[in-house]
Amino acid sequence: MKRRWINFTSVFFTAVTGFACLLLTAMVALILGNIVRHGIGHISWAFLSQAPHSGMTEGGIFPAIFGTAVLVLLMTVAVVPLGVSTAIYLQEYAPKNSRWIHVVRLAIQNLAGVPAIVFGLFGLGFFIQFVGQGLDTVFFNGKLYFGQPAILWAALTLALLTLPTVVVSTEEALRVVPPSHREVAYSLGATRWQMVRHVLLPQAVGGILTGTILAVSRGAGEVAPILFTGAAYYLPHLPTRLNHQFMELGYHVYVMATQSPDVDATLPILYATVLVLLVLTFGLNFTAIIIRSKIRRRLRGR
Amino acid sequence: MNRPPLRERIIENGIRVSAGVAIVGLILIFVFIGKEALPLFTSAEARQEASLSKLFIAQVPEEGEPPSHMWQPVSEMPKYSLWPLMIGTLKVTLVALVFAFPLALGAALFTSEFAPPWLREIVKPVIEMLAGIPSVVLGFFALIVMASTIQDLFGLDYRLNTVNAGIALGLAVIPIVFTVAEDALTAVPQSYRHGSIALGATPWQTARRVVLPAAFPGLFAAGILGFGRAIGETMIVLMASGNQAIPAWNLGYGFRSLSATVASELGEVVRGSPHYHVLFLIGVLLFIFTFLINLLGQMWVGRMNRKLTGRR
Structure with a gap:
């Protein structure tokens, strides 16, 4: 009798945890399904390649796509060298298990936990009002040039936000390079930098790429940090200089969803914009996952 | 062991410096957000409208009304x-x-x-x-x-x-x-x-x-x-x-x-x-x-x- 009771509770609770998984999967399917179903009908070449007009109720979202692309490109240029060299330092240069390395790791983990809106405040307070206005005072006689919201400052703010992603991914890639490879390089008379440059980095390229893609996907989806650092709802021109403002997909979704005078008229466009944003971030994430699993398989195969 | 060539030493020092970016970033975030909040503690003008007690302790909105907690930053008498x-x-x-x-x-x-x-x-x-x-x-x-x-x-x-x-x-x-x-x-x-x-x-x-x-x-x-x-x-x-x-x-x-x-x-x-x-x-x-x-x-x-x- 007792035995049977034990079996019942065991099966019951196992089923409960399984149900949690099922529920999660169902919710994700529901969200994605809803967005795809309502969004796909409005997507066309014209929608992707035209600028919006008639108060956002007609036209496309090309400027937002363009702005997002330029934004994450600038961000990547800033974050990848920094992130990779931080990872190289942590794995190859810092004395193992030292207090300093512990502090750096802690800082990176904590940076990953800082709320996105705080990055937004920081971008405004530091990049725009301190660096930007400083540049204006020193080089432009106080004329307003860099001391205003701009794509450059938004990109740098996002770079700081995504730094932990790149560091963690690169570190993982460096860690799995077998110690024997390092020893062989040293025994052939290579300096430490030569070893890093010609032995480690070529093997870590996949990991660096994974980290970069994940950072881009994260950066393309974050809205809070760019609210005050450069995003604009509507601009007649594309950003062509570093100090221009820009339109962005996530910001576009936010404004259309909350501040549209006619929600019903903009709803199809809103759904389609959300779908484009999702396809972009998911496409990037899937690419990263595929690269990562290829690397892992290659490592296991050795 | 020989000293590595100059170019390598520059690169290696760059790597060492870059490792500090996360720490410096955290400190800068704190300093530059804190800097903009500081007048609430130092400037008499800002304190008159929004001192710490006004942020955390219930205030009397108008004569004769009970004290209450309100967030109304844009009004004649900001709260x-x-x-x-x-x-x-x-x-x-x-x-x-x-x-x-x-x-x-x-x-x-x-x-x-x-x-x-x-x-x-x-x-x-x-x-x-x-x-x-x-x-x-x-x-x-x-x-x-x-x-x-x-x-x-x-x-x-x-x-x-x-x-x-x-x-x-x-x-x-x-x-x-x-x-x-x-x-x-x-x-x-x-x-x-x-x-x-x-x-x-x-x-x-x-x-x-x-x-x-x-x-x-x-x-x-x-x-x-x-x-x-x-x-x-x-x-x-x-x-x-x-x-x-x-x-x-x-x-x-x-x-x-x-x-x-x-x-x-x-x-x-x-x-x-x-x-x-x-x-x-x-x-x-x-x-x-x-x-x-x-x-x-x-x-x-x-x-x-x-x-x-x-x-x-």
Whole structure:
């Protein structure tokens, strides 16, 4: 009798945890399904390649796509060298298990936990009002040039936000390079930098790429940090200089969803914009996952 | 050993310097947000409108009325009580965690203990997909799609209520809780499980009496880190909260969080006004709070690792 009771509770609770998984999967399917179903009908070449007009109720979202692309490109240029060299330092240069390395790791983990809106405040307070206005005072006689919201400052703010992603991914890639490879390089008379440059980095390229893609996907989806650092709802021109403002997909979704005078008229466009944003971030994430699993398989195969 | 050539020494020093960027970044964030909040402590003009007591202690809005907590920064007599915002932040976070914890922990337990490998390969990407949904998209979904359904389901008076925003926020919290919890559970050595099964325990008994206690510090860390994520999340709350700055715990009402207040008001505020400084002070509070929460979370992850490796 007792035995049977034990079996019942065991099966019951196992089923409960399984149900949690099922529920999660169902919710994700529901969200994605809803967005795809309502969004796909409005997507066309014209929608992707035209600028919006008639108060956002007609036209496309090309400027937002363009702005997002330029934004994450600038961000990547800033974050990848920094992130990779931080990872190289942590794995190859810092004395193992030292207090300093512990502090750096802690800082990176904590940076990953800082709320996105705080990055937004920081971008405004530091990049725009301190660096930007400083540049204006020193080089432009106080004329307003860099001391205003701009794509450059938004990109740098996002770079700081995504730094932990790149560091963690690169570190993982460096860690799995077998110690024997390092020893062989040293025994052939290579300096430490030569070893890093010609032995480690070529093997870590996949990991660096994974980290970069994940950072881009994260950066393309974050809205809070760019609210005050450069995003604009509507601009007649594309950003062509570093100090221009820009339109962005996530910001576009936010404004259309909350501040549209006619929600019903903009709803199809809103759904389609959300779908484009999702396809972009998911496409990037899937690419990263595929690269990562290829690397892992290659490592296991050795 | 010979000294490496000059070019290499420059590169290597560059690498050493770059490692400090994360630390410098954290310090700069604190300094430059703090700098803009500082006048609330030093400038008489700012203090007259928004001193600390006005931010935290109930004020009498007009002669003869009872003291109350109000956030009305744009009015003839601006009122800057942070209580409505803090209550809003806390109540939506609580709803989010009540929704997220059972689901995330249950799913983590299932994937690590009971699921066959092929099923694990389905569940984990699903969670990764959830993690990959930008928060602005979750906010959009809560605002446009979920709100009416939730309102009808719970019979609430307002379309944008705390339950709705809390569930959407919970969706953003689930991936981090799941990931940390699942890491903790899989870090428990297989020998523990084999020992328990060999003694005749069922998989559930093994999970309940052996694996869960062993992984407890890691699960606790998962909870803490989830809490930290929920407190600071902005876009979901900004879009789905209804923006009612009221000091009420009622879940049927809308609310307004600290983070959403910064996001919605900083764009229109006059630089250097007391209102501007208060918004940066909110940023400082969010920064300090999430920083401490994350430190605590990482401490418990470290404790978990030490416990399992037997090092002290």
